[in-house]
Amino acid sequence: MTRDRATLPDESNVSTGRSKPPAAHAFVDKLNTFAPLEAADEERLRHACLQVRSYRKAQDLIREGDQPGPVFVILEGWACRYKILPNGNRQIIAFMMPGDFCDMHVGVLDEMDHNIETLTAARIATIQRPEMEALVEASPALIRVFWWTQLVEAAMLRATIVSLGRRNSLERVSHLLCELCFRLRNVDENGFDRYVMPFSQIVLADAVGLTPVHVNRVLRKLRQEGALELGGSSMTICNLSVLARIAGFDDNYLHRRLKS
Amino acid sequence: MTRDRATLPDESNVSTGRSKPPAAHAFVDKLNTFAPLEAADEERLRHACLQVRSYRKAQDLIREGDQPGPVFVILEGWACRYKILPNGNRQIIAFMMPGDFCDMHVGVLDEMDHNIETLTAARIATIQRPEMEALVEASPALIRVFWWTQLVEAAMLRATIVSLGRRNSLERVSHLLCELCFRLRNVDENGFDRYVMPFSQIVLADAVGLTPVHVNRVLRKLRQEGALELGGSSMTICNLSVLARIAGFDDNYLHRRLKS
């Protein structure tokens, strides 16, 4: 539960979900799934994401107290938002995967109130503030799309609150894994039967507010139910419907359709 | 923990925090605290909030599955967002008090993923979508202000996640009460020494993810510490610093200053 800040060598270069061609512009896929973008807007977006940086596993993107920086767009790999409590405990607040925009409008704030770090090796595009403003000025469709992104993010936070507040450990873990699987569908078109989660049980524990020991026991039970497989240092969901049943999962909050 | 949907007669017409003059436009106070608005914008805002409705206690404003409606601006009274789980448990996701805007941009979504209901009798202004768009078109300052509102709302959700995930019952209750007190400061200028919380222990329990019984015990302890007083059907925070110490409260996430 306590954690060290050292940036570890990236021993595992786990790729997301299932490997797909170059996957370089997952975010366009994602945005297209709910509101088709015109070619021009799509091009604008791609163009804005040309400045790419590679990160190792467990590297900070931004830390609490920092001035808000550019908008990040995850191209490959996973990251997470988290906070550390005075006693050293940490709580992971949200996961970010390919196709996710983050901190769309934090520019107006004085400083960050949480940290973001990579969970795997990652390639992440940065869009500077002025460029961002140019984007939204150029296209009302993009404004809508960005709003949608923000709103879904807020909805996921609310769902997390419900989980942490009122679900037991088994439901909690199941619900989180379900959400991650559903989100992978937005950007990963092949094979909806198996989803690999590129993080440790410790990370999972920090996300669901349990101890790693207990998460381990929960996972054992889920494995016995046939919901997932635990291979070495990663877990693979192989039966999403079992998971969904246990969690009582309803994907409405992911808002995969816009108002028609 | 299970709840009934009946709209009770509003026996208690508790007013917020401390009574203040007509309090009719708390939201302007609030927005002004962090980013002074020009007179013209202030007037635009006031004008947009002329359509006001009164609600009784425990009335729904909007329910899960509904089409997103207008933007709500709370003028008097409190409300909350919540979700009900299949087993009947409910989790309160956020509290809303005078000065709060809600659901700024939900217009783009297909349907609501949670409910909102009043916790006390309330007066609430509605701003229709077109009017909202006119507002942001008229003034860039208002856009900024609305973004700020959204960002702070998200930050509060994140803080809630941290609380539910990694704080024990005593810290959790204390942290929530702290947040509510600090938020009251934005809109309630007189007397920062006592804050009355206009909701039952049951409501508090649904917000912090505990049972009413246990919340009761926690409150007893807080009372013994001199942090609050339990009078009849409401509690009054009378020593915020004790509460803040117990919770390890840091108000940075409320972002009461904008980037200068």
Place this chain on the structure above:
DNA sequence: CGGGTGGTTGAATGAAATCAACTATGGTGG
């Protein structure tokens, strides 16, 4: 080969839930 990290398991402990009374209060209807 040794050390570090992550995973696994068992046993003891602890925090919060559950169950069950009982009180206080306010509202309602006779």
Place this chain on the structure above:
DNA sequence: CCACCATAGTTGATTTCATTCAACCACCCG
């Protein structure tokens, strides 16, 4: 006006779930 009922708060006893503590394993990497 009082009897009754519903809701909220309070307290104690018991149970359940998750934590803590303590090993131990497996693996990768230097």
